[in-house]
Amino acid sequence: MSITRPLGFRAAGLAAGIKADGRRDLALVVNDGPRDTAAAVFTSNRVQAAPVLWSRQAVADGRARAVVLNSGGANACTGPEGFADTHRTAEHLAGVLGVSAQDVLVCSTGLIGERLPMEPLLSGAGAAVDALDAGEQVDAAAAQAIMTTDTVPKTAEVVLPSGVVVGGIAKGAGMLAPQLATMLVVLTTDADVDAATAQEALAAATRTTFDRVDSDACMSTNDTVILLASGASGTAVDAAELGEAVRAVSADLARQLVADAEGASHDVHVVVRSASSEDAALAVAREIARSSLVKTAIFGNDPNWGRIVSAAGCVPEAVAPFDVTDLSVSVNGVEVCRGGGAHRDRSEVDMTPRETVIEVDLGAGAAEADIWTNDLTHAYVEENSAYSS
Amino acid sequence: MSITRPLGFRAAGLAAGIKADGRRDLALVVNDGPRDTAAAVFTSNRVQAAPVLWSRQAVADGRARAVVLNSGGANACTGPEGFADTHRTAEHLAGVLGVSAQDVLVCSTGLIGERLPMEPLLSGAGAAVDALDAGEQVDAAAAQAIMTTDTVPKTAEVVLPSGVVVGGIAKGAGMLAPQLATMLVVLTTDADVDAATAQEALAAATRTTFDRVDSDACMSTNDTVILLASGASGTAVDAAELGEAVRAVSADLARQLVADAEGASHDVHVVVRSASSEDAALAVAREIARSSLVKTAIFGNDPNWGRIVSAAGCVPEAVAPFDVTDLSVSVNGVEVCRGGGAHRDRSEVDMTPRETVIEVDLGAGAAEADIWTNDLTHAYVEENSAYSS
CATH class of the missing domain: 3.60.70.12 (L-amino peptidase D-ALA esterase/amidase)
Known part of the structure; x- marks a missing residue:
């Protein structure tokens, strides 16, 4: 009920x-x-x-x-x-x-x-x-x-x-x-x-x-x-x-x-930590969650941290102050990027579960925020191109 | 040369x-x-x-x-x-x-x-x-x-x-x-x-x-x-x-x-006119150009003006002042939306040319700006999910 x-x-x-x-x-x-x-x-x-x-x-x-x-x-x-x-x-x-x-x-x-x-x-x-x-x-x-x-x-x-x-x-x-x-x-x-x-x-x-x-x-x-x-x-x-x-x-x-999002094959939880404020964390999380290149990579089971870092870098410094060389990124628990550079090998990441967790540490404070999004798939394109809605 | x-x-x-x-x-x-x-x-x-x-x-x-x-x-x-x-x-x-x-x-x-x-x-x-x-x-x-x-x-x-x-x-x-x-x-x-x-x-x-x-x-x-x-x-x-x-x-x-954009089947020219400033026109054009729903509709040859108007409405009023009831939208020369509502029938629009022109009139000034984008296609998803790049 x-x-x-x-x-x-x-x-x-x-x-x-x-x-x-x-x-x-x-x-x-x-x-x-x-x-x-x-x-x-x-x-x-x-x-x-x-x-x-x-x-x-x-x-x-x-x-x-x-x-x-x-x-x-x-x-x-x-x-x-x-x-x-x-x-x-x-x-x-x-x-x-x-x-x-x-x-x-x-x-x-x-x-x-x-x-x-x-x-x-x-x-x-x-x-x-x-x-x-x-x-x-x-x-x-x-x-x-x-x-x-x-x-x-x-x-x-x-x-x-x-x-x-x-x-x-x-x-x-x-x-x-x-x-x-x-x-x-x-x-x-x-x-x-x-x-x-x-x-x-x-x-x-x-x-x-x-x-x-x-x-x-x-x-x-x-x-x-x-x-x-x-x-x-x-x-x-x-x-x-x-x-x-x-x-x-x-x-x-x-x-x-x-x-149940249209055509999705992964549910993606983007968690941004160690931000200067909740708004800063949210801005970075949202930029990552909205990146077509991050979303297509996840569809392809590719823990492409370069696209994640690049998306974070698109957030203006006035919105989210952080130093790029302090960035770390974990995908499904594997820290693939530390200090803004490559860390553990991306092949260690298991991308097969439907739920994908992207954790980003900004090293700039104590605030955090999260966004739920989905991957960008053929089925999303199909559903939104084949039917007027 | x-x-x-x-x-x-x-x-x-x-x-x-x-x-x-x-x-x-x-x-x-x-x-x-x-x-x-x-x-x-x-x-x-x-x-x-x-x-x-x-x-x-x-x-x-x-x-x-x-x-x-x-x-x-x-x-x-x-x-x-x-x-x-x-x-x-x-x-x-x-x-x-x-x-x-x-x-x-x-x-x-x-x-x-x-x-x-x-x-x-x-x-x-x-x-x-x-x-x-x-x-x-x-x-x-x-x-x-x-x-x-x-x-x-x-x-x-x-x-x-x-x-x-x-x-x-x-x-x-x-x-x-x-x-x-x-x-x-x-x-x-x-x-x-x-x-x-x-x-x-x-x-x-x-x-x-x-x-x-x-x-x-x-x-x-x-x-x-x-x-x-x-x-x-x-x-x-x-x-x-x-x-x-x-x-x-x-x-x-x-x-x-x-x-030559990855996987594109349409080149989309978004032109926003009658804006209060060039920055305002650009903000509206960019919001439309970035909408996955607008981009998939164009891939499907669907002049879905509702998605265009909805994208324009996501721009904060402080960034681009305009009245929603003054909005008009033309797709490939056919004014499918006038005064914020339906005007000419969408079936009149020929979406088959590779170049798609979306013209939005904000009725709020004399400034204009344009953005070039592409549609969102299966080939884009394929290219960006199947290969690390």
Whole structure:
């Protein structure tokens, strides 16, 4: 289970006919309370889809009763008409649920630049209300309904010692880079918390989980992470306790996103240590994670540390002060570069595991940061060249 | 002809045995004067190969008599020993040529992190001195000797109305991004100019040519562009006249680099107009040129303007102020996006030509800038995963 495991939530996932192939394409999550606490973070891309524009203002009061999500179309770059479509979706669902439209958040994912088919979307939303339920089946159906190029649904949950539960579903397989990725995430909890606490917990969790996924350096127009809290457990938790549980669920889902990234054959964990600051470490990690030459080398099972060092050297000194002659690089535990030069032989590195760990020591301080990325493969090129998405 | 077409230059290119496969791997260019004017620009990667460290200080006085270039090894990340190898190469050639070691510039290209085989390199350098000549054959041999993954040698020349000639050779096919690309370029001219004029002309030309090539966003450790002026024409030219000729030769060579980029099936010209500043236009052009999703779409002959707009939206507003609803995008002359939304149908775009033109209008000013890049293809992945380079 995931989103309906916490008390106070129901969900549904069904095929509304938005996708041409008849797969599930519409999910609904409803918070039955007693609380209607909501928090959210959104893409920082300046091109923001209509549902992002809508949900951003709708959640500004820290309250929401429902989230409706569709795959099969991003409703981005669709102008005032696209925004009206989103508004109409919220109004329609609000009418059926007997709540305010301002308490209905909307998420969409799919091709940019095309209008959504409103007739199937609205009738599907109505059918989803009828299908609302709790349990493993609806959680799985909801997680499936938000998939685009994902090959598996992503769900996670954590139970706190107090009995409070945090659950979540996520989608995202490409255009996967912070802040944020082309991903939609809905987290639910039955903790008794206010909106400020929920927002603080969500923002902190996102910063070190979803914001550290950088599969292909491409930031989407639709990214949304929503946390709904029902308070149905009757148990109050503080920001730290909730934050840790939200972080754990987010980390779990983020790792699942990387594992299912388009065409990937390796999940790559880039860890940069001994940096002058966390931002410096992050800048170096991100530059390495975004290097096409590093990513193709990993696809070829080649621990090519020269490309890693060269990528690190592209980060301006003002951003990440370090001395090139202090750099060391380990790949899967073998220190192939020390003091900026060759060290142990690259043939010692076993590149066959799916998880590849690149550790870089800058010798410039005590801070560290990490990024999760993927290798660059034929399958990635195939998937993103053969189909419009 | 190219580098020996200007009066006062001789060159050679031969197989010294640095490359295992017996192809040409060593080039020598000698300036016989009367002037020994030299100018150069180097990679801005903080990881700088030994020959870059050497040549940077050797050219600081604005003078050089010779440039020796090898493929088959980058001599980068090789520590003090690697620097000693470069120094020894310059000393050796200086002895044979009867000049100061400080007047011998060195360039290397190939795999990072391995020492050069010094015995074949030094004996090859001696043989190159014996082979020095002028004419089409040596120009071609020199251009071939610096090739790595290049499939064709690159040469260019321009004759000014005054009779002054500028010629050049270049290599570079991957790790091809400013500033600069993994490229080595030697330009020669018989113009009678001083070092300051030569440096000014070279810097200006590079800024709008080699610095605008961004094939794969990966900046190398070895990039060097050198301009040698012999003064043998006896004709003085001013910085503007020389600058235009150097720019024309550089633009010609830069275009050849793009045309031979690893695995590319399209050469992509990204032009951003109506920007608030040239820097703003350049930032947007570079973000689009670096998007894996834009590049794979072009490989698939898909004029996916949503990915272009999404990439533009990733540039921070502080860097490039514009309103998303003012964006228009044309692909190969068809305006597929206007006012931030869909306009003409994407099916109207003919993506079959090798040259793809993406024009973006920001509606935010009068400045413009362009970047040349390539699509992201199976062949790029294959070339960079199957071989260590």
